[in-house]
Amino acid sequence: MRLLRTLRQRARSLFRRAKVDAELDNELQYHLEQLTRENIASGMSTRDARLAAQRSLGGMASIEEQCRDERRLSWLTDLARDIKYAWRMLLKSPGFSALAVVTLAFGVGASLAVYTLAESLLLRSLPYSSPERLVTIYSVHQRRGSTENIGQEDFRDWQAANTVFERMAFTEFDQKTLTGFGDAERITGTSISEGFFEMLGVQPRLGRWFTPQEKKPGADHVVMLSHGFWVRKLGARPDVIGSSVSLSGVPYRITGVMPENFRFNEGYVAEFWTPISYVNYGHKNHQYDGYARLKGGVTIQAAQAQMSEIARRMEQEFPDCAGWGVRVMGMRSELIREIGPVLLAFAVAALIMLLVACGNVASLLLARGIGRSREIAVRLALGAGRRRVVRLMLAESVLLSSFGAAAGVLLAWWLIGLAIAVAPPWMQLDALVSLSPTLAAFAIALTLATGILTGLWPALRGSRANLQNDLKESGVSLVAGRRNVRSLNGLVVMEIALSVVLLTFAGLLTKSVANLLKTDLGYRTDGVLSFRMSLPESRYKTDQARLQFWDKLHSQLAALPGTVSAAVADSVPLGGTYSSVDVEVEGRTRARDWTAATSRISTVSVDYFRTLGIPLHAGRGFTPSDTAASEPVVIVNEAFARELIPGENPLGKRVRLNKWWRIIGVIGDSRYQGPAQQVEAELYFPFTQDPWFDFVAIRTAIPEEGVLRGGRDIIRGLDPNLPISEVRTMQKSVDLATQLPRALMTLVSGFAFATLAMSTLGLGGVMGYTVSRRKREIGLRIALGARKVDISRAVMRNASVLILAGSVIGVLCAFAAARALAALLYGVRPHDPFVIVAAPLVLGITALAACLAPAHGAASVDPMAVLREE
Amino acid sequence: MPKPSDLLQGTLDLLILKAISREPAHGWGIAKRIQSLSDEVLSVQQGSLYPALHRLEQQGWITAEWKDTDLGRQAKFYALTREGRKQLERELETWGRLSSAVQLVLRRA
Numbered sequence: 019m020r021l022l023r024t025l026r027q028r029a030r031s032l033f034r035r036a037k038v039d040a041e042l043d044n045e046l047q048y049h050l051e052q053l054t055r056e057n058i059a060s061g062m063s064t065r066d067a068r069l070a071a072q073r074s075l076g077g078m079a080s081i082e083e084q085c086r087d088e089r090r091l092s093w094l095t096d097l098a099r100d101i102k103y104a105w106r107m108l109l110k111s112p113g114f115s116a117l118a119v120v121t122l123a124f125g126v127g128a129s130l131a132v133y134t135l136a137e138s139l140l141l142r143s144l145p146y147s148s149p150e151r152l153v154t155i156y157s158v159h160q161r162r163g164s165t166e167n168i169g170q171e172d173f174r175d176w177q178a179a180n181t182v183f184e185r186m187a188f189t190e191f192d193q194k195t196l197t198g199f200g201d202a203e204r205i206t207g208t209s210i211s212e213g214f215f216e217m218l219g220v221q222p223r224l225g226r227w228f229t230p231q232e233k234k235p236g237a238d239h240v241v242m243l244s245h246g247f248w249v250r251k252l253g254a255r256p257d258v259i260g261s262s263v264s265l266s267g268v269p270y271r272i273t274g275v276m277p278e279n280f281r282f283n284e285g286y287v288a289e290f291w292t293p294i295s296y297v298n299y300g301h302k303n304h305q306y307d308g309y310a311r312l313k314g315g316v317t318i319q320a321a322q323a324q325m326s327e328i329a330r331r332m333e334q335e336f337p338d339c340a341g342w343g344v345r346v347m348g349m350r351s352e353l354i355r356e357i358g359p360v361l362l363a364f365a366v367a368a369l370i371m372l373l374v375a376c377g378n379v380a381s382l383l384l385a386r387g388i389g390r391s392r393e394i395a396v397r398l399a400l401g402a403g404r405r406r407v408v409r410l411m412l413a414e415s416v417l418l419s420s421f422g423a424a425a426g427v428l429l430a431w432w433l434i435g436l437a438i439a440v441a442p443p444w445m446q447l448d449a450l451v452s453l454s455p456t457l458a459a460f461a462i463a464l465t466l467a468t469g470i471l472t473g474l475w476p477a478l479r480g481s482r483a484n485l486q487n488d489l490k491e492s493g494v495s496l497v498a499g500r501r502n503v504r505s506l507n508g509l510v511v512m513e514i515a516l517s518v519v520l521l522t523f524a525g526l527l528t529k530s531v532a533n534l535l536k537t538d539l540g541y542r543t544d545g546v547l548s549f550r551m552s553l554p555e556s557r558y559k560t561d562q563a564r565l566q567f568w569d570k571l572h573s574q575l576a577a578l579p580g581t582v583s584a585a586v587a588d589s590v591p592l593g594g595t596y597s598s599v600d601v602e603v604e605g606r607t608r609a610r611d612w613t614a615a616t617s618r619i620s621t622v623s624v625d626y627f628r629t630l631g632i633p634l635h636a637g638r639g640f641t642p643s644d645t646a647a648s649e650p651v652v653i654v655n656e657a658f659a660r661e662l663i664p665g666e667n668p669l670g671k672r673v674r675l676n677k678w679w680r681i682i683g684v685i686g687d688s689r690y691q692g693p694a695q696q697v698e699a700e701l702y703f704p705f706t707q708d709p710w711f712d713f714v715a716i717r718t719a720i721p722e723e724g725v726l727r728g729g730r731d732i733i734r735g736l737d738p739n740l741p742i743s744e745v746r747t748m749q750k751s752v753d754l755a756t757q758l759p760r761a762l763m764t765l766v767s768g769f770a771f772a773t774l775a776m777s778t779l780g781l782g783g784v785m786g787y788t789v790s791r792r793k794r795e796i797g798l799r800i801a802l803g804a805r806k807v808d809i810s811r812a813v814m815r816n817a818s819v820l821i822l823a824g825s826v827i828g829v830l831c832a833f834a835a836a837r838a839l840a841a842l843l844y845g846v847r848p849h850d851p852f853v854i855v856a857a858p859l860v861l862g863i864t865a866l867a868a869c870l871a872p873a874h875g876a877a878s879v880d881p882m883a884v885l886r887e888e
Numbered sequence: 889m890p891k892p893s894d895l896l897q898g899t900l901d902l903l904i905l906k907a908i909s910r911e912p913a914h915g916w917g918i919a920k921r922i923q924s925l926s927d928e929v930l931s932v933q934q935g936s937l938y939p940a941l942h943r944l945e946q947q948g949w950i951t952a953e954w955k956d957t958d959l960g961r962q963a964k965f966y967a968l969t970r971e972g973r974k975q976l977e978r979e980l981e982t983w984g985r986l987s988s989a990v991q992l993v994l995r996r997a
Contacts, residue, residue, distance in 0.1 A: 049934060
């Protein structure tokens, strides 16, 4: 009842404003009449009575205003009026408005992009039920402190001993050759242990998961297909369940199709899933990715404590477990660890840009507000409340920030597109980015906050007008209000300080990328082409068959015009595969901990080192005469010799893996996993003695593409069912490996220069404003004999003080904030002295240059013209 | 004479509600009534009376109606609503507690 009446009241106040206002007027008029009547009754003349009544009633307008305020809704109608008025004010100075909108667009756009990416990656990339209970399990190589893959035997023991996990599972990267759908194709998938999907808590789109029966060897030729595979290759037909696809020459029965939004962040996009059948590889084996779901109420710390205890027991029990621990890591925190540093750097840069944009627009508004003090004084004198004036000025800044945000959305859209392009493909970032209610709420809140942040201070300052002085002043005072100038200076100093921080960031990232790019990889990047190609075991059963195939392929590839040399290997640099084993060196005692002596291993054919440009430093290379019948031989790199055979000539020494191998050559070190990786021990087997066939590398004398076409024809001629994939030039592989740091550097540098431009423009603007306010003072000084040089020098000195103050604060802040970048830097410390000095220098020079115009303007003030204005 | 700002916060609302509790009155009448009932001690300034009336109306405690006065001119008469009456009781109770508490302090201190 009361609510209804209240609503009716308010609706009346809002929609029948004219009538309500008329009534209010009438009501007060009545009061005035009564008062007059009373005065007449007490003996005054009619005219005196009326005047006395009016005096005692006070400002009718102000009472009416207060009554309207009490009607509460006034803010809504006022708001409409404020916005209309603000719009007119903005149109009046289009240059100022455009500058402010563009400035705010930079700040708001970058922040929106960061928020969108963070929300997409952190909230939407683990689409499972209670993802906070999902963990990744690693083996920890305690001596190196590195996290490694886990082994089946370890897994089984952990599974039996723990009481913290509801379910555990492990997976392995897998590639198979798909035939029967046009050209043979190499496709990527995952082998999964029992309970993997159940652990994630997902349901198949079609069909069912594997049964325990289907995980046994012999019965395990069953497959789950990705939604994409099902749509692309099988036309999304629901009747495919139960039919077969041919993978690497073996028919696999389709048991189900995954849901469209299924994703699993494992560094690649899987198109199929097959079961892993149990094989006892022993405790030394580390080839699987381990995962688990915590029991409800169990914390990650508790799980880690129990697993560490189990691992300690296993170290005692099994010699092969010595030196190995376990790490349990929440999938979500792992995601944050992986993408967090990049997001953080991006977020800090965006925040700084936003703050500088706000500061810049605030100083513009402040400077204009000082110029408008007379207008505001008039408003106050006419009875506008201070609150009302503040609101009017806030309406202006919020209107500005709204236009800024609208333009910022475009920038954000572009930035997100850029992020999708440089993010690793397995992240499937484009599928994660979407408009959400929280994003919309964030955008609106950010816009309002920006508007208030920029407008509040100028509004509060501007509305604190001194009525008498401001109205009395005929024009501009002799000296600009000291307090106002001080506010402007404060803003400029803040902008400069923040710019120095961002320039430092940009400098550090640039230096880091430069270090990455000039790192000697140890192999050539130009004129080297590689692709992935495997020989299916179903058709190339014996070593002999594989050797023969390579002999044919090699002779034809080598004869191809433009080819310098060709090689086959089981891995190539940046090819994404990696294997390492423990090594025993002849004549040296083995540590109980087998991890004390490990090396990366690789199988390569005769011309591999020549093809990749890896130099032979001692001994000989492989030759065709190293065969299965001759003595097993290996080549090691210098890091191997340094670490595992220190102080001795490695040539002629024997090392034991599965059997004894004799070292016949030493090659130069290289960075197999890209420039950011440390050099590590490597050991190479000859293809002729250990024929693993996974990659082909070709060194070309002409552009790589020229050789590729001929190579494809040759392979098709030899075996039409052999697909090649991951065709890349070595330069392309290196570019991909450094793509993310390069993109981040470009972005942060872009932000830094935008911020630099804003703050120097801001400084120039403030100096220009101060000069224009002090024109009469300057004119007077010149008239009294000051030299022009002294005048411009004074302006520059003034600017230098601000720049110096900002730079000092900026350097101190940068010193503290640079630590946030530490995880992203390569070969440069966060407190790199060169960068720390260079950033304020760049800023100082640019900023001083921006002040030349106002300084010149001050010096060329014509004293006669100015003094005549009096 | 005390200025309206000397009135305790919220006291004006109480006085207005009380003043129209017997019969409706227009703004002038309310001011006069409060003045005469307080033996001319309290004078309600128009500057606070009308905003207060509009606030009380907005809150649904009083309702307004244009009626003829004895002098034949239209004036805006305010009357208590049911909620207004309840609010008056609440405010009287609060006021009673407050004033007796102040009394106590003044007597004992």
